[in-house]
Amino acid sequence: MTTRSVQPHAVLRGTVRVPGDKSASHRAYILSALAEGESTIVGLSPGHDVQGTGAIMAQLGAHVRHDGATTIVTGPSQGLAGSDRPLDCGNSGTTIRLLCGVTSAIDGTHTLVGDPSLSRRPMDRVAQPLRQMGAQITGVGERELPPVTVTGSRLTAISYDLPVPSAQVKSAILLAGLFADGNTSVRETVRTRTTTEDMLRLAGVAVESTDEGMGRLVRLTPSRPQPRAWVIPTDPSQAAFFCVLGLLAGDADIVIEDVEASAERIGFAHVLRRMGASLEGDAVDGMITLRARTSALTATTIDAAEIPSVDEAPILTIAAAAATGTTVFRDMGELRLKESDRFEGCLALARAVGATAWSEGDDFFVTGVGSAGAFSPFSISAGLDHRIVMSSAVAGAAGQGCTIEGVETVASSYPHFFEDLESLV
Numbered sequence: 001m002t003t004r005s006v007q008p009h010a011v012l013r014g015t016v017r018v019p020g021d022k023s024a025s026h027r028a029y030i031l032s033a034l035a036e037g038e039s040t041i042v043g044l045s046p047g048h049d050v051q052g053t054g055a056i057m058a059q060l061g062a063h064v065r066h067d068g069a070t071t072i073v074t075g076p077s078q079g080l081a082g083s084d085r086p087l088d089c090g091n092s093g094t095t096i097r098l099l100c101g102v103t104s105a106i107d108g109t110h111t112l113v114g115d116p117s118l119s120r121r122p123m124d125r126v127a128q129p130l131r132q133m134g135a136q137i138t139g140v141g142e143r144e145l146p147p148v149t150v151t152g153s154r155l156t157a158i159s160y161d162l163p164v165p166s167a168q169v170k171s172a173i174l175l176a177g178l179f180a181d182g183n184t185s186v187r188e189t190v191r192t193r194t195t196t197e198d199m200l201r202l203a204g205v206a207v208e209s210t211d212e213g214m215g216r217l218v219r220l221t222p223s224r225p226q227p228r229a230w231v232i233p234t235d236p237s238q239a240a241f242f243c244v245l246g247l248l249a250g251d252a253d254i255v256i257e258d259v260e261a262s263a264e265r266i267g268f269a270h271v272l273r274r275m276g277a278s279l280e281g282d283a284v285d286g287m288i289t290l291r292a293r294t295s296a297l298t299a300t301t302i303d304a305a306e307i308p309s310v311d312e313a314p315i316l317t318i319a320a321a322a323a324t325g326t327t328v329f330r331d332m333g334e335l336r337l338k339e340s341d342r343f344e345g346c347l348a349l350a351r352a353v354g355a356t357a358w359s360e361g362d363d364f365f366v367t368g369v370g371s372a373g374a375f376s377p378f379s380i381s382a383g384l385d386h387r388i389v390m391s392s393a394v395a396g397a398a399g400q401g402c403t404i405e406g407v408e409t410v411a412s413s414y415p416h417f418f419e420d421l422e423s424l425v
């Protein structure tokens with residue numbers, strides 16, 4: 001694994017445009033491949049995860065080519081077809097879970113594989129509802145670990161209540177529902193990101209969403225997506241790293257451009273403002289440009305429902321470590337099922353910089369040291385987790401420096417992260 005040192009930088013200025021949103025990028029590739037005819041995509045995430053999804057679409061019969069900043073995907077008129085080679089999902093949980101839904105209706109037997117990290121991530125949550133639809137899907141052991149084998153079948157529509165909030169599981173069911181024999185519905189008790197529903201509508205698919213208290217009911221009428229021109233906004237979960245960097249550095253003023261601003265994606269910004277952050281920005285046409293300036297933070301309570309994918313938990317842990325008081329992270333058990341055990345990873349991050357951290361069940365607690373200037377210099381192994389890499393780098397740059405082992409994994413989502421970080425010095 002590659003090791004990198006990050007030097008402390010008290011003064012940070014500049015503007016950053018983070019990569020295209022990974023969630024939208026994966027789905028743009030998939031919906032374009034499912035459509036008949038040519039779609040264009042501008043602003044794709046350059047990370048390995050999204051490249052892997054594009055490669056799988058080509059393997060299943062779509063034609064994919066690149067023309068400068070534009071990607072052109074042509075879906076075959078007869079639809080996608082099986083491949084006699086494994087579908088390599090790399091490190092991407094989004095790819096493998098969404099592909100479980102897509103391949104459930106494609107003739108043939110499909111083998112979905114991943115790297116060692118992905119091979120430890122359970123797929124039972126997605127396998128169970130897909131089996132109810134008639135899919136033939138098996139993984140390894142009780143938790144259905146990869147490799148996962150999916151045999152294309154005739155699918156029956158279902159009404160499914162998600163036992164645990166998950167945009168990936170919801171998306172897999174809806175994508176399978178495109179091929180089902182009736183209307184498919186998914187009910188969630190906590191509203192998760194709406195990327196799939198929004199993009200399906202843009203592709204001409206009839207999708208209805210109805211809010212139900214804190215949750216939502218989504219209904220889909222089966223049909224084939226239509227080709228279109230996709231423009232991908234930038235990724236909120238990547239923007240969060242530079243927001244926290246701007247708040248914690250000794251003298252910082254950082255602008256993060258054109259961030260996707262749906263309510264389920266921008267929860268981290270509300271959390272930081274509640275902690276006292278100078279974080280400005282107004283949403284216009286679904287996008288927001290954020291300006292983060294050095295701030296003194298105080299502790300708060302963060303519920304998983306505020307950041308439904310909990311992707312921002314590691315960088316919010318760094319914010320909590322710099323705050324005054326004890327920040328409570330509630331219902332964070334989902335972190336244990338990410339690229340690494342991010343639950344333990346968050347505790348390790350907080351302790352590495354000198355904060356006090358402990359857990360009780362699915363909750364964890366961080367008592368901050370009062371400012372990033374009081375952080376300890378530290379060394380940490382990222383454990384094949386790109387978000388641990390970037391959170392550590394923010395802590396080192398805003399604090400007293402750090403050494404990170406395993407930095408190459410950042411290429412899965414944000415290959416030019418360190419270049420963007422250095423551009424602010």
